[in-house]
Amino acid sequence: MAKVKLAESKINKIKEICASFGNKPGEAINVLHKVQGEFGYLPAEVQEVIAQELNVSVAQIYGIVTFYSFFTMTPKGEFPISVCMGTACYVRGAEKVLDEFKRELKIGVGETTPDGKFSLNCLRCVGACGLAPVVLIGEKVYGRLTPDGVKDILNEYRS
Amino acid sequence: MEKINIIIDNKSLQVEKGQTVLKAARAAGIEIPTLCYYELDGVKLENRPGGCRICVVEIEGRKNLAPACATEVAEGMVIHTCSLRVVNARRTVLELILSDHPADCLICPKNGKCELQSLAQRLGVREIPFQGEQSTYRKDLSPAIIRDVDKCVMCRRCETVCNVWQTVGALSAVNRGFQAVVAPAFEQDLVKSPCTYCGQCIMACPVGALSEVDQTRQVITAISDPKKTVVVQTAPAVRVALGEEFGMEPGSIVTGQMAAALRRIGFDYIFDTDFAADLTIMEEGTELLTRIDKFTKGDKNVKLPILTSCCPGWVNFFETNYPDMLDVPSTAKSPQQMFGAVAKNYLTTKLGIKREDMVVVSIMPCVAKKFESQRDEFKENGNPDVDYSLTTRELAELIRQFNIDFKTLPIEDFDNPLGESTGAGVIFGATGGVIEAATRTAYELFTGKKLEKVDFTELRGLEGVREATVDFNGTPIKIGIAHGLSNARQLLDEVKNGNSGFHAIEVMACPGGCIGGAGQPFHHGNFDIIRKRQEAIYREDAGKPIRKSHENPYIQALYKEWLGTPCGEISHHLLHTHYFDKSKHIEIEG
Structure with missing residues (x-):
């Protein structure tokens, strides 16, 4: 017997969400979307509960989670950083900015710093191409960013 | 069925409406190559994602090439399966697939039996023009x-x-x-x-x-060790499929040649799992009758139906999916494990050798048997009852490695005392066979009368789920049969909900039972091969002089000499097992 451990409140919340979609296997994407909204990410234990409630294999749930880039299995940091890699931002040096974030934080894309403070992600176009390259930290927008400016911005949050 | 007119490769055809281009073409003898498409028509299994694009064809009036496996025929359709455009596209698709495929064919376990390899050969690919990441x-x-x-x-x-x-x-x-x-x-x-x-x-x-x-190397090592007595047992379904590996027709029965080959390889004793199948019937049949008896007398601790427990894939399945029903299946070990227990406990004493000096090898149509033989409960101080479990394909490999010309081998017999079997033991290899074998014995034990007609054809067939009621001299015994675990799940859910009414259910995990097992020669989706193996199993049964397990003289002697009675003390200890909860439990943290 293998055991999957999770806090009671979390189990109940997941069951509630699954039930709100009629526990239908076809609603898996909607369920995952809502559960991620609740917990911020989709760890293995959470996927196990969802699979059991929807009566599908956890392999299939994991298949969905890994197929859609929206879903994540790593918890986001306190300050989630999103670097826009849309065409306009890209041609204006977003990649160099991203590299600088990686270097400063010593994490890769999709990862979170060990202290849980920062997580790093890419996204496609936030509709602010005039400010390219654009970076979001939480809800705050930083425009016309250069690699040199990365450290100063991070320091705003580090203290 | 409504017919429509189509033209494939300049051939005018009348075909069934609703069919795919692939099926219509194949019915007309036009073999469009496929890769991702997989069908087992006998059990209605189909994989048709239309993803690989190897089966593309050109349809006049359509801009793009269409996958034949996923395109329905339509009235007046004109199809080209080997126009230049199709041939070029098909080859490019294959070259792209090959560009991310290791080129280690020479040492691949599928070498010579690989569908991708055959395709590359068939389409004449001589180089892979695309270089990229692997x-x-x-x-x-x-x-x-x-x-x-x-x-x-x-x-x-x-x-x-x-x-x-x-x-x-x-x-x-x-x-x-x-x-x-x-x-x-x-x-x-x-x-x-x-x-x-x-x-x-x-x-x-x-x-x-x-x-x-692959465990062939370990087996060869054991055989060449003079200190070891190496005993081999062969499962019922192996003898109706092994010949295919040597170019013989599917459905060829090669029992005698197989025994001869095993002797030439150097096994010390050539025995038969069918013997252990007869033993299984004695134990499982007795258990069934005891449970029916207690159940009808109102014993609340006894549950019906009894589920067969010979199939290791099925055992793993119910341990994982039905942990609250572990007391429902028969406790009888599978024939492979019963044989192992008899060999390592009884035969060692008879031969005067130590348990550690005996190596038991089984030849199985099955892959799950490898796992079963390694279960801890089938070991004594770490020494397993069955040391190595080889598939039919591995045996064929051994035969080739030992330079044996299989087709010219004489017909030889198994050794005794664990080599004699009845027709009931043979039919264990096909879906419905275990329960038919059990019925033959249980009928006589239950009614005290001689069973005149041993063929219970109502229990045979290839339907995924079958039901039959057998008349035990006025007492109707309701039997369920499933092959394929989706079908087993259907029956198990009925049992779980308490509305099944069955006395006994037989389950085998593979299509057609062990004859379609995963250790058998590859059929590449040709279900006719499984049908022919099934016919062969019943042919072998019909040709046996004894067809009821309890009439096997060596089984009778084994009980007299050693075991005592079926489900007795020694049996309980050596021939029965118990099951484990292997499900996943969600638990509250803290």
């Missing part, structure tokens, strides 16, 4: 199945078999694009997944991405 993935070694995903072509045949036909849910396509692979949840190893080791994924895999653990 996907790499760690190998996953389980006790029975090896996953080497570098070779995966993402046809998803294994995924369909695992999820749709077996409802096991061990495998799923995960990640996307170039990173996409078929894997268990969280890309963990198979051992941590709900895999039952039925191995039907291996049968479905067109390439070498899935294969069985």
Whole structure:
């Protein structure tokens, strides 16, 4: 017997969400979307509960989670950083900015710093191409960013 | 059925409406090549994702090439299956697939039996013009199945078999694009997944991405060790399929040649799992009758139906999926394990050798038997009752390695005392066979009358779920049969909900039973091969002088000399087992 451990409140919340979609296997994407909204990410234990409630294999749930880039299995940091890699931002040096974030934080894309403070992600176009390259930290927008400016911005949050 | 007119490769045809171009073409003798398409028509299993694009054809009036497997025929359709455009496209598709496929064919377990290899040969590919990144993935070694995903072509045949036909849910396509692979949840190893080791994924895999653990080397080593007495047992379904490996017609019965080959390989004793199948019937049949008797007398601790427990894939399945019903299946060990227990406890005494000096090898049509033989409860101080479990394919390999010309071998007999079997033991290899064998014996034990007609044809067939009621001299005994774990699940759910009314249910995990087992020669989706093996099994049964397990003189002697009575004390200790909860439990943390 293998055991999957999770806090009671979390189990109940997941069951509630699954039930709100009629526990239908076809609603898996909607369920995952809502559960991620609740917990911020989709760890293995959470996927196990969802699979059991929807009566599908956890392999299939994991298949969905890994197929859609929206879903994540790593918890986001306190300050989630999103670097826009849309065409306009890209041609204006977003990649160099991203590299600088990686270097400063010593994490890769999709990862979170060990202290849980920062997580790093890419996204496609936030509709602010005039400010390219654009970076979001939480809800705050930083425009016309250069690699040199990365450290100063991070320091705003580090203290 | 409504017919419509189409033209394929300048051939005017009348074909059934609603058919695919692929099926219409094949019926007309036009063999469009496929890769991801997989069908077992006898059990209504189909994988048709239309993903590989090997089967593309040109349809006049359409701009794009169409996949034949996923395109329906239409009135007046004009189809070209080998125009220059089609041939070029098909070859490019194959070259692209090959550009991310390891070129280690010479040492691949599927060498010579690989559908991708055959395609490359058939389409005349001589170079791979595309150079690019190759996907790499760690190998996953389980006790029975090896996953080497570098070779995966993402046809998803294994995924369909695992999820749709077996409802096991061990495998799923995960990640996307170039990173996409078929894997268990969280890309963990198979051992941590709900895999039952039925191995039907291996049968479905067109390439070498899935294969069985090869134990031939260990067996050869044991045979060449003069201190070891090496005993071999062969399962019922092996003798009706082994010949295929040597170019013989499917359905050829090669029992005698197989015994001769095993003797030439150098096994010390050539025995028969069919003997142990007869023994299983004595134990399981007695258990069935005892349970029916107690149940009808109102004993609340006794449950019906009794479920057969010979199939290791099925045992793994109910341990994982029905942990609250572990007291329902028969406690009788499978024939493989009964044989092992008899060999290592009784035969060693008879031969005057130590347990450690005997090596028991089984030849099985099965991959899950490898896992079963390694279960801890089938070991004594770490020494297993069955040391190595080889598949039919591995035996064929051994025969070739020992320079034996199989087709010219004489017909020889098994050795005694564990080599004699009845027709009842033989039919264990086909779906419905275990329960028919049990019925033959249980009828006589229950009624005290002689059974005149031993053929219970109502229990035979290839329907996924079958039901029959057998008249035990006025007492109707209701029997259920399922092959394929999705079908077993259907019957089990009925039992769980308490509305089944069955006395006994037989389950086998593989299509057609062990004859379609994952250790058998590859059929590449040709279900006629399984049908022919099934006919052969019943032919072998009909040709046996004794056809009821309890009439096997060596079985009678074994009880007299050693075991005492069926389900007696020694039996309880050596021939019966218990089951474990292997499900996943969600628990509250803290």
